[in-house]
Amino acid sequence: MKRKILSVLLCVSMMAALTVGCGNGNKTDDSAASGNADTQDQADAPAADGAEDAPAEDSTAGDAAEGTAGDAAGGSSSGEKLVVGFAQIGQESGWRDGETMSIQTYAEEHSDTIELLYADGQQKQENQIKAIKNFIEQGVDVIGVAPVVETGWDQVFAEAQDAGIPIILLDRTADVDESLYATFIGSDMVEEGKNAADEMAKLLNSSGKIVELEGTVGASAAVGRKQGFDEQLAAAYPDIEILESQTGDFTRSLGKEVMESFLKTYDNIDGLFAHNDDMALGAIEAIKEAGLKPGEDIKIVSCDGVKGIFEAMVAGEANCTVECNPLLGPQLFEAAQKLKDGEEVEKWIKSNESVYTADQAEAELPNRVY
Numbered sequence: 001m002k003r004k005i006l007s008v009l010l011c012v013s014m015m016a017a018l019t020v021g022c023g024n025g026n027k028t029d030d031s032a033a034s035g036n037a038d039t040q041d042q043a044d045a046p047a048a049d050g051a052e053d054a055p056a057e058d059s060t061a062g063d064a065a066e067g068t069a070g071d072a073a074g075g076s077s078s079g080e081k082l083v084v085g086f087a088q089i090g091q092e093s094g095w096r097d098g099e100t101m102s103i104q105t106y107a108e109e110h111s112d113t114i115e116l117l118y119a120d121g122q123q124k125q126e127n128q129i130k131a132i133k134n135f136i137e138q139g140v141d142v143i144g145v146a147p148v149v150e151t152g153w154d155q156v157f158a159e160a161q162d163a164g165i166p167i168i169l170l171d172r173t174a175d176v177d178e179s180l181y182a183t184f185i186g187s188d189m190v191e192e193g194k195n196a197a198d199e200m201a202k203l204l205n206s207s208g209k210i211v212e213l214e215g216t217v218g219a220s221a222a223v224g225r226k227q228g229f230d231e232q233l234a235a236a237y238p239d240i241e242i243l244e245s246q247t248g249d250f251t252r253s254l255g256k257e258v259m260e261s262f263l264k265t266y267d268n269i270d271g272l273f274a275h276n277d278d279m280a281l282g283a284i285e286a287i288k289e290a291g292l293k294p295g296e297d298i299k300i301v302s303c304d305g306v307k308g309i310f311e312a313m314v315a316g317e318a319n320c321t322v323e324c325n326p327l328l329g330p331q332l333f334e335a336a337q338k339l340k341d342g343e344e345v346e347k348w349i350k351s352n353e354s355v356y357t358a359d360q361a362e363a364e365l366p367n368r369v370y
């Protein structure tokens, strides 16, 4: 009896972890916690909190996907509803919470026609792979995945292909043969890196010493942004020197930590390029704690366009953000529906985005939704 209760509890907690992606952590946007209509009750269950704080156990995402898919796949691929399994990376940044919110909100608003199975990979590729395998077992119509790193996807994507389930890559690319995925929906990371270099050059009058905080090692968003930034410096701004470049894993806490060590090593830093705003926000704290003025003593350019960096720009503590649009929910489900209906989709569905500087921040801040 006791065992049965325990297993029911476990199941509820796993389902909660799956459906709400462990909530939105301690990030800013409350709406990120909203799951689709059918799973909202589970999201509200007390067990969801437990799941949120649970250590990143390897099996969590995979098992959770199994737990919920039974429910959701009830009408599933053979039925009327579009059933999409989405293997999210985790909750490393405000940007990612914005993307999760966009996907879950769209599914919730279209719950009469859409069923979303959501898995939070807690930053681990193995969890994302487990979730994809579970989606295949459940026979979803389409699988969406934001690949945490570029490599290591061939086998599981081939399994999906064998099962006749198209793969949509969201926001990050995977280093696989083009035949293994249907489309990539997201930004041009190399372009973002180039834009960041141009903005840094404007701030430094094309000359100075800078440090770089890179994103997750092996993630396409980090690889592309670095490539674009380096290429543009080499091509147009030979007098800007990168003193050191290190990963901050796209998180605020590591951004702060690595910036602290940069500040201990160098006393001549003119600028910081951070691959995302969260790391820049962490670095701003480190710069202030070191007695310097972020945005003045050290110019700051980062990518994403989250609310927090607009606030920092308004406060004069950051200089520029190269926008990267996370609100990809509508495009994800539109493409998935087309694929279910056997229609063609473009191989790369590009996002439209801008560059914002500090002088535009106050006017733009009220418009930011993530």
Ligand code: GYE
Residues within 6 Å of the ligand: 092, 093, 094, 095, 096, 171, 172, 221, 250, 275, 276, 277, 278, 303, 304, 324
């Ligand atoms: O810039 C970063 C997030 O893959 C484009 O991932 C995305 C990046 C985004 O964690 O903040």
